[in-house]
Amino acid sequence: MAMTAATAEAASADRSAKKMPDRTFWLLAPGVIWMVLFLVVPILMMVYVSFWTQTTFAITPTLTIKSWVTFFSSDTYLSALWTTIRIWLIVLAATLIVGYPAALFVGLFVRNKTLQTVLLVLCVIPFWTSFLIRVLAWRPMLGKEGAINLILQGVGLINKPIEVLLFSELSVIIGMTQIYCVFMVGPIAFMMGRIDQSVIEAAQDLGAGFWRIFRTIILPLSMPGVVVGAIFVSVMVLGEFATSAALSGRKVNLLGNIIVTQVGSLKWAFAAVAGVILTILMGIVVAALLRVVDLRKEL
């Protein structure tokens, strides 16, 4: 009897071992198929198209590097690349400067879990309106006769409206910072919330003042949140085109705007070149950010 039981057990163990690869396959198949069809193939296609021959009205699959040469010898495209990098860095810094203290407050200083959730939900409320409205709402705010200028003039701080507020790089940066800040606050607040209160009390008990504790305990323990937030913000800002189109009066051209115009005028090869460059740029940025913190270890 015991013998049969043992054999049965061995057999079932054998079966489950044999079934294992089966199950792995079926669990992974939908995701893998989806990603291959709609991510890997399009990316390869994009790279391929970037080497096609582009004439004014047509594109032929004859391989050439002409589009690439045009991109790197054109001031317009190169300056768009630099503008993209500059605006990305400024917005990244701005979201961090605005978002980190907010996350520190919500995640660490608000002890009440309910209040914490309420505050985080408040951060997300702007997302209940559409992207376009959020961007366009900045116009009556920043414009020459907009709210900020009217108030500053009314108070008597300035005589002439500040024109640089709207349709400038500044307005794009203000708009993007507002829109993407929450993606910085969320991950950082999450990491802050995971810091054990008694760890901070222990540091206090050992004689450290607040800034010491911040530098030696809170900052390193919240770094994974900063990295995740930075990845979110970077990926979104690098691919941006709508905010700059709506708030810069077409003065600020990002790589995203280049892609939109090129696709609009059916210049697929140029669009593909810009797309490949943008993808590589994002890849480098994400890889570099992941170097900062080993997320697998931290999360």
Added chain:
Amino acid sequence: MAAVLQLSQVTKAYGALRALDGIDISLPDNAYISLLGPSGSGKTILLRVIAGFEAPDSGSILFKGERVEAVPPHRRNIGFVFQNFALFPHLSVARNIAFGLENRELNPITDSAVVRAKVKDIVALVGLTGLEDRGVAQISGGQRQRVALARTLITEPSLVLLDEPLGALDANLRTRMRAELRAIRERCGVTFLHVTGSETEALAMGDTVLVLDRGRIAQADDADTVYNRPRSAAVARFLNCYNLFEGQLSKDDFVSPVGKFPLQGQQADARGQPAYAIRYDRISIRPLVASVTAEEVRIEGTFIADEYSGAAINSFFSLDDGRVIEVESHLSQAAPQACVPHGRYALVWKRQNALVYA
């Protein structure tokens, strides 16, 4: 002996709950004090008030002769060992231990050679040599306990508060760490205030045992006195080795719901609820027919079950009013009487062994 810490009339309330209700204690220098209290008695809050994480509503705290109620925790130099150890998860064992020396606001040590030497000494003291470069997630519970202790001791506090320091360890390790904590304290010559909910731990560790009951110090004595002469029924209950009967004192008897217990010259301590207490191991189990001498008290109970714990057997009897009485028979003294389930037995003790509170 000079008092390192003196609390007088310290009170702390959360809404209607008086978590600390007029605490008066005085801790001598260079001693091991254990603080026994059931959960909810306010023991963790008391430690947090002493360390400075919570401010008392009223009362004064004198640490080394100076009032410290308004001093923030990082300027008090009172060590605190947390129940969950609260190690810095991103730092190695050595960095954890060096943290206080390098980062304290008052008089930090910037010379890394000095820090290294001190870390080396303290690591040897608590027995962690060889583990300095490990992450704190890569060491065992007992080792983490030692890191927490070393991290506190290296800053040379005059008083170390330990909040259930052995609670997170398994039973085997707990016994070993008890002896080790005492040894480490003796070598450092500081005062340890060790908070625990376990009566055995409190009695085993403390030179002095404080018993906390609903925000008040119910007793402060040496372990032997606390165990043999608990000052109130509440203290006797926390010790987990007394059968307690409520009732009234009337001349020469204590009248309880299960009958009259004649007294023999006991001084009734007038504290709290009237009660009659008899220790588990003072009761003997006899057949119903056995005779009883003049100085003995006898009640009857029905045997329910027993529990074997190696050196002793604890038997449980239910009395006629449903209450359960526990009897501890030490196996070294005599072979215990085998009790029949549901059988009725006489439970007998000497009058003089009972404690009476009125």
